[in-house]
Amino acid sequence: MKKNLAVVLGITSDLAFAAGVxxxxxxxxxxxxxxxxxxxxxxxGKLDENDxxxxxxxxxxxxxxxxxxxxxxxxxxxxxxxxxYIYRFESFRLLDTYKTLIWLDCDLAVQDDxxxxxxxxxxxxxxxxxxxPLVKNGLTLQTNxxxxxxxxxxxxxxxxxxxIVFQDTIQEPLKIYExxxxxxxxxxxxxxxxxxxxxNMLVQKHxxxxxVLPTERFNSFVxxxxxxxxxxxxxxxxxxxxxxxxxxxxxPEWQRDYHRWLRMGGSxxxxxxxxxxxxxxxxxxxxxxxxx
Numbered sequence: 001m002k003k004n005l006a007v008v009l010g011i012t013s014d015l016a017f018a019a020g021v022x023x024x025x026x027x028x029x030x031x032x033x034x035x036x037x038x039x040x041x042x043x044x045g046k047l048d049e050n051d052x053x054x055x056x057x058x059x060x061x062x063x064x065x066x067x068x069x070x071x072x073x074x075x076x077x078x079x080x081x082x083x084x085y086i087y088r089f090e091s092f093r094l095l096d097t098y099k100t101l102i103w104l105d106c107d108l109a110v111q112d113d114x115x116x117x118x119x120x121x122x123x124x125x126x127x128x129x130x131x132x133p134l135v136k137n138g139l140t141l142q143t144n145x146x147x148x149x150x151x152x153x154x155x156x157x158x159x160x161x162x163x164i165v166f167q168d169t170i171q172e173p174l175k176i177y178e179x180x181x182x183x184x185x186x187x188x189x190x191x192x193x194x195x196x197x198x199x200n201m202l203v204q205k206h207x208x209x210x211x212v213l214p215t216e217r218f219n220s221f222v223x224x225x226x227x228x229x230x231x232x233x234x235x236x237x238x239x240x241x242x243x244x245x246x247x248x249x250x251x252p253e254w255q256r257d258y259h260r261w262l263r264m265g266g267s268x269x270x271x272x273x274x275x276x277x278x279x280x281x282x283x284x285x286x287x288x289x290x291x292x
Contacts, residue, residue, distance in 0.1 A: 002096075002097060002098055002099050002168065003037075003038060003097060003098050003099070004034075004035075004036070004037070004098070004099050004100065005034060005036075005037040005038070005098060005099070005100045005101075005102070005118060006037060006038040006039065006040050006063075006094060006097070006098045006100075006101050006102075007026060007030070007037060007038070007039045007040070007101075007102045007103075007104060008039075008040045008041075008042065008090075008091055008094065008101050008102065008103045008104070009022060009039065009040070009041045009042070009103075009104055009106055010041075010042040010043075010067075010084060010087030010088065010090075010103075010105075010106070011041060011042070011043050011044075011084070011106055012043070012044045012046070012082075012084050013043065013044055013046035013047050013048065013051075014270075015106050016047060016048065016051040016266065016267050017051075017242070017258065017261055017262075017266055017267055017268055017269055018106035018107065018242070019041055019055065019106055020051065020054060020055065020058065020261040020264075020266045021241075021254060021257045021258050021261055022104060022106055022108070022110065023039060023055060023058040023059050023062065024058060024257040024260055024261060025109070025110040025111075025253070025254075025257055026039065026059070026110060027058060027059065029110050029111070029112055029113055029114060029231070030110075030113070030114055030115060032113075033113050033115035034115050034118070036061070037061065038061045038062070038063055038098070039055075039059050039061065039062045039063070040062075040063045040065055040094065041055065041062060041063070041064050041065065042065050042066075042067050042087045042090055043064060043065070043066060043067065044066070044067060044083065044084065045066040045067070047064065048267055050265060050266070050267075051266055051267050052064060054261070054264055054265065054266050057264070058264075065090075067083050067084075067087060067090070069083070069086070069090075069181065070093065070177070070178075070181075076185060077185065077188055078188070078189075081188070085194035085195055086180075086181070086184055086194070086195050088103055088161060088164065088195055088199070089177055089180045089181060089184075089195060089198075090177075091103050091164065091166045092166065092170070092173040092174065092176050092177035092180070093173070093174065093177055094166075095166060095167075095168045095170060095173045096173075098168070099167070099168045100118050100121070100165070100166070100167055100168070101165070101166040101167075102114070102117050102118070102163070102164075102165055102166075103161075103163065103164040103165075103166070104162075104163060104232075105161075105162040105163070105234065107162070107234065107235045107236070107240050107241070108162060108163070108232050108233065108234050108235070109232070109233040109235070109241060109251050109253065109254040110231065110232055111229075111230060111231055111232070111233060111251075111253055112229075112230075112231035113231065114218070114231050114232060116231075117163070117165050117213070117218060118165070120165045120211050120213055121165050121166065121167030121169065121170075121211055122166070122167040122169045122170045122209050122210075122211070123164070123165070123166060123167070123170060123202075123203065123206075123209050123210050123211070124164070124165040124210070124211040124212065124213050125159035125160065125161060125163065125164050125165075125199065125203075125210070125212070125213060125219075126159065126160055126162075126163060126212065126213040126214065126215040126218055126219035127157050127158070127159060127160070127212060127215050128157070128158050128159065128160040128215075129160070129215060129219070129220065129221040129224055129234075129236075130221070131157040131158050131160075132157050133157065134157075134215065138157075139158075140154060140155050140156060140157065140158070141153065141154050141155070141156050141157070141158040141197075141200055142154040142155065143158075143192065144158060144191070144192050144193050144196055144197035144200060145190055145191065145192060145197055146189075146190045146191075146192055147190050149187075149201075152200075152201055152204050153204060156204075158196075158200045159196075159199060159200055159203065159210075159212075160196070160219055160234070160236070161195065161196045161199050162219055162232075162234045162236070163213060163218055163219045163232055163234070164199070165211075165213070170209060171209075176202065179202075180195070180198050180199075180202065183198050183201065184198050216230060217230055217231050217232070218230070218231055218232045219232055219234050220232070220233050220234065221233075221234050221235075221236050222234070222235050222236070222239070222247055222250070222251075227250075227251075233251065235247055239274060241254040241255070241258075242258065242269040242273075243269065243271060243272065243273050243274060244273065244274040244275065245273060245274060245275040245276055245277075245278040245279045246274075246275055246278065248273075248279070249278070249279075249281075249282075249283040249286060250283070252283070
C-alpha cells in the first residue's frame with residue numbers, strides 16, 4: 001500500500017546544514033497541516049554520522065538514500081559532471097512508494113504552510129521568475145540550452161525546477177525516468193542548467209501532464225517583492241542564504257533555523273561569505289547606513 005506523501009531533498013555532504021535547516025522549517029510549516037509524511041534525502045554517500053543522526057532526531061520518518069542511478073553509465077559523461085545534477089529524476093522512481101512527492105531544492109526558505117502543494121499535478125512546477133512574460137525582456141527556454149533544439153519551442157517561457165510536485169497519476173513514471181536519463185546523457189554538452197532543460201522538454205512533450213504552481217507563493221526568487229510573503233523563497237544563483245550577508249539579513253527565519261541546527265551540533269557552512277563585513281549590523285541598522 002502506497003504512503004501518502006514524501007518530501008524529497010537532494011544534497012552533497014557539504015550541504016548537510018541546508019538539509020537540516022529544511023527539516024526544521026518543515027516541522028513548523030508542514031507537520032501541523034498533514035497527517036504524517038516521510039522526508040527522503042538523496043545524498044552522495046559521504047554524510048557525517050552526526051548529521052545523519054540529527055536528521056532523524058528532527059524528523060523520525062527521515063529516510064537517507066545514497067544515490068544509485070538505475071540506468072546511467074556515469075563514465076560516459078565528462079569529468080565535470082556531478083551526480084547531484086540529476087537527483088531530481090529519482091522522484092519518478094519513488095512514485096512506486098508514494099502517492100505524492102514534493103521535491104524541494106536545499107537553497108529554499110520555507111516560510112509558510114506548503115501543504116497546498118499536494119493539490120497540484122500530475123507534474124507541477126512554477127514558471128521561472130526571470131522567464132517571460134513575468135519580467136519585461138525576460139528569458140526564454142532558449143537560455144536553458146547552448147544551441148536551439150528544432151523540435152521544441154525555444155521562445156516559450158520555462159519552468160524552474162527548485163520546487164516540483166509529482167503525483168502517482170503520472171503514466172508510466174519509470175519510462176519517463178529512463179527517457180529523462182537518456183536525454184540528459186545524450187544532450188549533456190548543450191544543457192545550460194543541468195536537468196532543468198530536460199524537465200522543460202518533458203512538459204512540452206506531454207503538455208496534459210503538467211500544471212503550473214503559483215510562482216509568487218511557491219517559488220519566489222530572492223530579488224522579488226513577493227519573497228517577503230511567499231511560502232517558499234528560492235535563492236537562485238551564487239548568492240544563498242548562507243553565503244551572502246544581504247540575503248542572510250533579508251531572511252532571518254532561515255538564519256534562526258540555521259543557528260538552531262548549529263546548537264544541536266550540526267555541521268556548518270565553511271565557505272566564504274559575500275559582503276561579510278555587513279554582518280556586524282542588524283538589518284535595520286544596515287538599511288539606515290545604506291540610506292545615509
